[in-house]
Amino acid sequence: MEEIYKGEEEYKELELYNPDLETVSIGDKISLLMNTEKITKELDSKIKRVNYCVFGNGSSTRIIKNSKGLNLSEKGNSAYVYVSVVAEDNGITKSGSGFKVSNDFSLFDADTVAKDAVEDAVSKLNPVSIESKQYKVIIKNKAFASMLGAFTGIFSSDNVQKGVSKLKEKLGASIASSKVTLIDNPHMKNGMASSSFDAEGVPTKYKEIVKNGILTSYLYNLKTAKKDGVKSTGNASKGGYKGTLGISPSNFYMKEGETTFNELLESIDNGVLITSLSGLHSGLNSISGDFSLASEGFVISEGEISSSLKQITVSGNFFELLKEINLLGDDLNFGLSPVGAPSVLISNLNISAD
Structure with a gap:
């Protein structure tokens, strides 16, 4: 049974919404795309076509209210530019791409995105074989x-409790090189999954799931935390208000x-x-x-x-x-x-x- 959470007194304040992004004109967006496409074609004669050159932006508001007095809301926005090109040489064609994600339009640079795409495509030309x-x-x-990203499910306490994660009974054990630290950081600036609360209204928090190779925690929602006798880590997730409650990481990464x-x-x-x-x-x-x-x-x-x-x-x-x-x-x-x-x-x- 899912628990109705009454909430906490304090939640981390995050700057997820940039109002300036909403004022960017259609003309400025088109100009960015035209410049990006123009530069990709000029950088190298091997670039034969631009498959895609797109810009997208959107905003969203998350609201959670319940009968126990929980009343939370959070607004965010973001944008991206993406270009895909095709390079050709000696009858061999290869594709490459470049992109940028941000909610600050001033950070979108046509030269950088175009250069990344061209270098990605051209570097793949004239490939060789190696011994297996x-x-x-x-x-x-x-x-x-x-x-x-394909293996983040192994850290879900739900999967651990169901016996479909090899990390069951591995808390406190070494599961990786001592150089490896895996972090779940929902408060990261400009993070794509940053949020001050999860799908159940539980405050999110920074945590090192693996520290110097040692597994220190699983990712929990209220239900799985209660089963293990621990506190939720603030990782409850839903695809929408009608979605099934699950567990997901936020901004999840290996420390550099x-x-x-x-x-x-x-x-x-x-x-x-x-x-x-x-x-x-x-x-x-x-x-x-x-x-x-x-x-x-x-x-x-x-x-x-x-x-x-x-x-x-x-x-x-x-x-x-x-x-x-x-x-x-x-x-x-x-x-x-x-x-x-x-x-x-x-x-x-x-x-x-x-």
């Missing part, structure tokens, strides 16, 4: 964030390290850089942790990025991978998701060339 074997691997921040991306590269004589992962819904098992994912990336030779790779498959086990993290980059990135990560250096990972 184990390699030292760097998983780039956005790629690792996507993998981490102090190593620059170039220093990560320099630490490898020969290895592989993974820049994107696909098949995250069908190519992994969140219960066992096993994964086999189609990937894009580059050869690392003598500490530098050399050739792009033809499609490869990376396989392993997520729980073992967490223990094999040797270095963390200082380049924490969230991409288009509330789950973020820095680039990570993995000791050994299976790479299969198609």
Whole structure:
């Protein structure tokens, strides 16, 4: 049975709404898009077309009221610009993208978004094949964030209590490298999932779910917290007012390290850089942790990025991978998701060339 929560006296005040965003004219939005598209075409002759160049913005208000006197509301807004391009050389075509998310329109820079998209596409041209074997691997921040996002359910107390998470009875145990700290921060400035209260009206709070490799807590709502005899962590979630009550992280991320991306590269004589992962819904098992994912990336030779790779498959086990993290980059990135990560250096990972 779901509990009706009476609320607390204090909630964290967050600045989630920027009224200036609502005053941006249609003309300014169109100008941003036209400049972005124009720059992408001028940066490199290999860019043959722009598939998408879009801008979107929206606002929302969350209100929770109940018969016990709870009366909470929170308003927020956000916007994004996204461009996707296609590069071609020697009969080979590759796509790339660039984007920016913010509720401050002044931070949208056409040059930066265009440059990111062009570099992403052009760098993938003229790929080579490699031998199938184990390699030292760097998983780039956005790629690792996507993998981490696919496994956030293992930290849900509901899944733990149902026996569908391998983290059951692991509180206080080492589940990852001592370099790994996983944070759930609902109060992050400009965070995509920032909020002062959850779907039950419980105040949200900053917490380190894994600290220096040690599992310190699960994510709770009121029902699962009562079952374990603990307090809710403020992670109750609903898709809407008619939605089923569940548990979700807020801004969930791996704490960044102090190593620059170039220093990560320099630490490898020969290895592989993974820049994107696909098949995250069908190519992994969140219960066992096993994964086999189609990937894009580059050869690392003598500490530098050399050739792009033809499609490869990376396989392993997520729980073992967490223990094999040797270095963390200082380049924490969230991409288009509330789950973020820095680039990570993995000791050994299976790479299969198609």
